[in-house]
Amino acid sequence: AIQMTQSPSSLSASVGDRVTITCRASQGIRNDLGWYQQKPGKAPKLLIYAASSLQSGVPSRFSGSGSGTDFTLTISSLQPEDFATYYCLQDYNYPFTFGPGTKVDIK
């Protein structure tokens, strides 16, 4: 199975900050990567698919980039509701595998 890593594992940021989270795949996965946001006690929510396609209804401050093995999720101006854990997911081949997550909390 393809292994996914994320960095950092956690970060502290302030409202209004630009935040960048990185995801790396153990082999090339083209652009077959999604990003999900999870708040405590809730199910994950789809933010980005195909590395850079914004899911309908997701604010435009979220953006994704990358291809091959290295991917980035950027939040351009962090809002109070964005404090959560973020997971990447490779859908290049089966079994789909998630990254370990990046927790974004309040500085």
Next chain:
Amino acid sequence: QVQLQESGPGLVKPSQTLSLTCTVSGGSISSGGYYWSWIRQHPGKGLEWIGYIYYSGSTYYNPSLKSRVTISVDTSKNQFSLKLSSVTAADTAVYYCARLVIRLGELSLFRYFDYWGQGTLVTVSS
């Protein structure tokens, strides 16, 4: 608006079979292009995809669990189910059902989980 809701026992004894059902509302489970999935999350940990079923009955199981997993579908009830046999404490987790979309984009397939259930905690303990 599609909604998914998990149901089933919250406590299962070791060596027994975990059984959960996901009821889909707001859309038909028989709609093409959707694969009905189970995903689990160990307490305080990351996410693990268990597998999916298509309305026709075709399935995919994660090799890490394949020998113990069965996913089935009941289109008449708009439900799909998960059975995980011979459970141990390591199977204690929040279990989510989710809809996997697989659709053709301009140059490639798009695959993503767009709707999720709220999740149900299953504890394996005697």
